[in-house]
Amino acid sequence: xxxxxxxxxxxxxxxxxxxxxxxxxxxxxxxxxxxxxxxxxxxxxxxxxxxxxxxxxxxxxxxxxxxxxxxxxxxxxxxxxxxxxxxxxxxxxxxxxxxxxxxxxxxxxxxxxxxxxxxxxxxxxxxxxxxxxxxxxxxxxxxxxxxxxxxxxxxxxxxxxxxxxxxxxxxxxxxxxxxxxxxxxxxxxxxxxxx
Amino acid sequence: xxxxxxxxxxxxxxxxxxxxxxxxxxxxxxxxxxxxxxxxxxxxxxxxxxxxxxxxxxxxxxxxxxxxxxxxxxxxxxxxxxxxxxxxxxxxxxxxxxxxxxxxxxxxxxxxxxxxxxxxxxxxxxxxxxxxxxxxxxxxxxxxxxxxxxxxxxxxxxxxxxxxxxxxxxxxxxxxxxxxxxxxxxxxxxxxxxxxxxxxxxxxxxxxxxxxxxxxxxxxxxxxxxxxxxxxxxxxxxxxxxxxxxxxxxxxxxxxxxxxxxxxxxxx
Numbered sequence: 001x002x003x004x005x006x007x008x009x010x011x012x013x014x015x016x017x018x019x020x021x022x023x024x025x026x027x028x029x030x031x032x033x034x035x036x037x038x039x040x041x042x043x044x045x046x047x048x049x050x051x052x053x054x055x056x057x058x059x060x061x062x063x064x065x066x067x068x069x070x071x072x073x074x075x076x077x078x079x080x081x082x083x084x085x086x087x088x089x090x091x092x093x094x095x096x097x098x099x100x101x102x103x104x105x106x107x108x109x110x111x112x113x114x115x116x117x118x119x120x121x122x123x124x125x126x127x128x129x130x131x132x133x134x135x136x137x138x139x140x141x142x143x144x145x146x147x148x149x150x151x152x153x154x155x156x157x158x159x160x161x162x163x164x165x166x167x168x169x170x171x172x173x174x175x176x177x178x179x180x181x182x183x184x185x186x187x188x189x190x191x192x193x194x195x
Numbered sequence: 196x197x198x199x200x201x202x203x204x205x206x207x208x209x210x211x212x213x214x215x216x217x218x219x220x221x222x223x224x225x226x227x228x229x230x231x232x233x234x235x236x237x238x239x240x241x242x243x244x245x246x247x248x249x250x251x252x253x254x255x256x257x258x259x260x261x262x263x264x265x266x267x268x269x270x271x272x273x274x275x276x277x278x279x280x281x282x283x284x285x286x287x288x289x290x291x292x293x294x295x296x297x298x299x300x301x302x303x304x305x306x307x308x309x310x311x312x313x314x315x316x317x318x319x320x321x322x323x324x325x326x327x328x329x330x331x332x333x334x335x336x337x338x339x340x341x342x343x344x345x346x347x348x349x350x351x352x353x354x355x356x357x358x359x360x361x362x363x364x365x366x367x368x369x370x371x372x373x374x375x376x377x378x379x380x381x382x383x384x385x386x387x388x389x390x391x392x393x394x395x396x397x398x399x400x401x402x403x404x405x406x407x408x409x410x411x412x413x414x415x416x417x418x419x420x421x422x423x424x425x426x427x428x429x430x431x432x433x434x435x436x437x438x439x440x441x442x443x444x445x446x447x448x449x450x451x452x453x454x455x456x457x458x459x460x461x462x463x
Contacts, residue, residue, distance in 0.1 A: 026273050125249050151214075
């Protein structure tokens with residue numbers, strides 16, 4: 001459960017500006033992460049109206065939590081995405097219904113590429129991407145349905161025709177494995193910095 | 196036995212980080228976390244978030260732009276909240292400066308004491324007295340050192356617009372529901388019934404009284420009126436029942452206000 005230290009300049013962070021109540025910091029936050037959070041909310045929740053409400057809640061929550069951001073514990077994008085996920089799960093709990101995904105169009109444009117670029121630059125996301133790529137296809141699919149698409153374990157069990165217990169065990173095992181890989185990598189970074 | 200508990204704890208922590216939890220799961224998770232203090236409530240949040248971003252990065256279909264009207268809504272809602280906070284700070288400053296002058300301080304204290312005494316007299320009969328409920332709720336919030344405050348979550352889509360919270364004090368055996376967005380009921384056909392979950396003392400939820408919704412679009416406040424002494428309330432629920440309510444409900448829960456994870460907590 002120990003975590004490696006992330007060494008980043010807090011002064012460069014939008015969250016730091018937000019915590020210091022700098023003028024325009026909130027707008028910068030929305031500019032920087034608006035497309036990303038909108039996209040994940042659209043994918044995670046079942047329709048546009050719900051995504052609209054959730055995205056507003058996410059940004060207000062990030063604004064209120066900015067003072068708790070600690071770059072030695074998590075990167076800015078990780079902090080933002082943790083709050084976003086927690087809010088999306090809360091939102092799903094409030095609406096308590098699931099899950100008629102509207103068709104999603106392919107809609108890459110320049111702004112979309114900017115969104116990708118935030119994640120591309122995140123070393124943490126890259127580490128996890130590589131680790132997920134090592135998983136068996138079924139494991140990848142299970143994690144995607146659970147974590148990315150917001151299906152419950154019992155829904156996944158029905159969708160994939162796998163016993164519920166197996167779904168739970170596999171998701172748990174895969175998350176633990178991802179965390180071990182991540183922690184190992186972070187500790188290596190710390191060792192290099194301390195050498 | 197202990198390893199089974201640990202397995203269950205890990206399962207529940209995964210559920211916590213991946214999907215909405217049921218009230219029972221929440222209660223079980225909190226129990227197990229007390230047994231295993233080396234784990235925390237959000238054990239898998241970081242890794243689940245990173246995995247989420249990883250899948251998102253590799254999804255070619257959905258990287259769309261935040262619509263400008265939604266962006267404006269977000270910016271406006273932040274401005275509104277920000278300006279409210281500004282006025283709160285100003286009022287606090289004013290109060291602080293008043294209390295630097297002893298004469299003002301004494302005058303305000305005496306007035307508050309008189310006002311509070313009257314409100315406490317009313318408060319003793321609060322079950323039958325629906326006057327001044329916001330004030331009574333405020334008094335309970337200010338005077339209880341064991342106050343709990345949970346938001347409502349809807350369990351059925353017909354009640355998805357319902358919002359609000361409950362405040363409750365085990366010591367005072369008093370509490371209030373604040374709620375809006377509930378459909379109007381016909382009291383001759385059905386009534387809303389409040390339930391208090393006190394699992395240590397009672398197997399069944401305890402009847403907390405019935406109420407009616409006569410108007411929509413406004414916050415209403417309802418006193419909770421427990422029929423049995425409550426030792427340690429872990430959650431609250433609302434069902435729809437026959438007029439007058441029932442002793443044990445067989446109806447679906449329409450709203451719940453559980454102990455776990457109040458809206459404001461983020462442990463990062």
